[in-house]
Amino acid sequence: MRRRRFLGIGAAAVGAGTLGAFAVPTAARLLTEGRPGLLLNSTVPLPEAFQVPLPVPPVLRPVSSDGGTDHYEITQKAARLEILPGLRTETWTYGGSYPGPTLAVRSGRQTVVRHRNELPVPSVVHLHGGHTPAESDGYPIDLILPFGSDRSLAAPGMAGMAGMPGMEHPADLPLGRITDGDRSYTYPGNQRAATLWYHDHRMGFTGPGIWRGLSGFHLVHDDEEDALPLPRGDRDLPLMLADRAFAEDGSFRYPAVDPALAVPGVTDDYMNGVLGDVLLVNGAPWPRLDVDRARYRLRLLNSSNARLYRLELDPQPSGGGALVQIGGDGGLLEAPLAHDAVEIAPAERFDIVVDFSRYPPGTSVRLMNRFGSERTTEVMRFDVSSRTVSDDSAVPERLSDFERLDRAAAVTTRTFGFRRSRSDGWTINGQPYQPGRALARPALGTTEIWRFFTDVHHPVHLHLDPFQVLSRNRADPGPYDAGWKDTVDLRPAESVEVLVRFTDYPGTYMLHCHNLEHEDMAMMADFVVE
Template identity: 75%
Template sequence: MNRRRFLGVGASVLGAGALAAVAGPAAARLFAEGHPGRLLSSGLDLPEPFQVPLPVPAVLQPVRTDATADYYEITQRVAELEILPGVRTEAWTYGGTFPGPTVVTRSGRAAVVKHRNELPVPSVVHLHGGHTPADSDGYPVDLLLPVGSSSAGQRAAGMPGMSDMPGMAGMGHEAGRTAEGERTHTYPGKQRAATLWYHDHRMGFTGPGVWRGLAGFHLVHDDEESALPLPRGDRDLPLMLADRSFTEDGSFRYPAIDEDLASPGVTDDYMNGVLGDVILVNGAPWPRLDVDRARYRLRLLNASNARPYRLRLDPQPSGGDALVQIGSDGGLLAAPIAHDVLEIAPAERFDIVVDFSRYAPGTSVRLLNLFGSGRTAEVMRFDVSGKKVGDDSTVPDELSAVEELDASAVDVTRKFVFRRSGSYGWTINGDLYRPGRDLARPALGSTERWRFTSDLHHPVHVHLNQFQVLSRNGRDPGPYDGGWKDTVDLRPAEAVEVLVRFTDYQGTYMMHCHNLEHEDMAMMADFTVQ
């Protein structure tokens, strides 16, 4: 990435104060609310909303089990999918579908997942939110090469250009654990019930990899969750929110510098993030779902590259408090929190319960995105049935015994500044990412206070361990910061402090911005647990 290309971002990366001077108070307010990126328009007529039934990703069945583990196999391959009605789209997929199949596991049992790469490019699989040994975490240069990629030249494919960026030397395949054709990831299951997801994490190419379809759910259950009278079965729904754009022929449209993805990066206008003009839920555009007059558990995942959502039901039920949050990234909250609106940044997950019995039979309830405009202001629709059904589910006043980390017992306090630095790239503490260079070396078993500060909007993700938000801008945590988190929404000119305890596994892990265009432009950092 050269200086001209980075400076081409222009007003999209100005600070809030500078933006106010240039574009007036309305633009400054929009920016301050945390809207990154630039809209990428599709080149074909878009379908009318609420015509397509909501699909639910299939649950992946284990190929075998033993006393302690379940074994799964996933083939990464190109598939022709009908995402827009009547239009064929070539996607990169896990198992031939977008989203990929849902992996369902049990706390205390290992999940052993073998991936086979039949894509035209290398890949890296990261279990987002997984408490995982380092060799299965999905370090960004732990390449899984396509089947048949055995020559030295093919080994290095996928990394060209990155070493040309200042400070980016050493990015070749030698920095990681390269495998050919197949790789097995072992997830020991030493974590509580939670909504996780898996996605591509190849360095420099996470944005286009996820955009083209490499994402799926991984759900963990445990005895504590199973004992609660929460909605289950067909009323426990994973919902993957993702925006995309399409070309005239139905292909995914993405503003890569190199259409063949031999060199990383996006064109000037999209360096602060790519926003699509089609809102997909579980891979379907603006779908609809017939629901009973009963409670539903909705596992919301923002799998967009850069788009944040502010979600609201329309109409609101009488009395409000329509969205009852029961869980966050790392599983159940201690007690439910009722919201009228819910803000969800890229990579965050929120488990919510919606009671559709509060609506009259025949009501159509839209899920809106108040951060959107035009077509992106709508997400999906729920059509409430008129028939009587039984519903023995409830939301208890107490959900889980959540341990609260002790802020007075921290071993180390560290500061991490997420910002554009100089003329070159997105940085953490002024450094562009380089594999093998640590920004922290926490001790196994220690608890640390990490302070994140920002220039612009950066959803910050930490691998290995969930954390707890201690404060936001020197005050109490925000309304969406509760529970165990692995991704925190850092808005422009904010400071967020979190407590993180390092348990079970030593080795090198990462933190990074989960605006995938920022991530691909070097806003990542290593830390090594000793």
């Protein structure tokens, strides 16, 4: 189906409330390979690898604290940053940096983050992995309008819905919790230590929003984690992996159907995801880091729109098991798992300990991406120091008092199919996204089994509560499914069962694919906890 004809159908579907202004991916493009996406090449000469020092995002300090609450302020604004050496890139930022500042918070303390929007477009902030009340979860039409903009643009039924023409929904449904210029998000802190992240979540435009820079770390700490002898301080490193493409002037390239981002969607060839030819770590291209001959904790986050990574150290240390996993999306595992490589899908996190004392002094160790090609096979480099240092860290055999959910406690099983529809694009259970239409209504306090199945590759993300993986294709979970998860990697023609318990907060939440081009083209669904 060609774009012009499909856009006409999308416009006709506005009255039905579906997210419709996008084109349908061609079957030929989807089935050419098991991994998603198409490479978008840069048109600027790319720098040599391992020339730029690894930057570490600054930790944001609260503007005030009272009782059990810490208050933060972040201004969303455009900034011209030096990402490629010698060039400036127009970037959408949290607080003027990419990645945005890291929030390091305590479990049990409430966090309130006030976001002021000085971008040229509306925004929505989602704390990914956050156990959050619905009004602060980042529902995709809960817009923060740009400071000083015209609120009338957000009225139901008006073309544009705050800059999103073709994406209106029925007038009898609420438009969303829209605020003018700023919004405060409240995170109660009722969750265990974990590596979380925050990012833009605006309906139809999450892909270009994150591509242009709207992402940052949100680290939760607790007493259980603090009692362990894990690496800390400068040896506890958040590493945000992302791929991007750049134009001759250093600007980001992105195949949006509308460069002004008034109409959502990407051009036909990129319907299955956009891949860049530059790998960034914490916003730097192929960086390098001097490391001691000691253990380091690497908090790996895949913030790419669609790229999958298979990460491996080169050379491998003698004896293998170089990557010791201590945590995942939802925090510490019960016990460490040693891997030679880890596979990480968009939005997944892996907390890994690497012991660089296993390498001779002066060794250069590359972090490789075995799913990449040409320049995207290398991620960054660690240069092992020759000096002698002390290291009192360790990885204990037991990490956490881990609660295992009971399958027998599940009150029902629900099935969700993630598939391409010839008429409606990316769908869940055959339906493109419509705000206000719930595909499930679990009861607060209950446990359910949710079964996901797919045609092609989809990383599936569940808001509100983490889950535990029960099975893949009715067999055991995979090697990277351990612990509490909020995103699970569904491979082509695969089914995965997860066990989830709905706790604390009623309201409307989301289930969606975290391939951002799929998400923006309707592969989302509401569920309501009652």
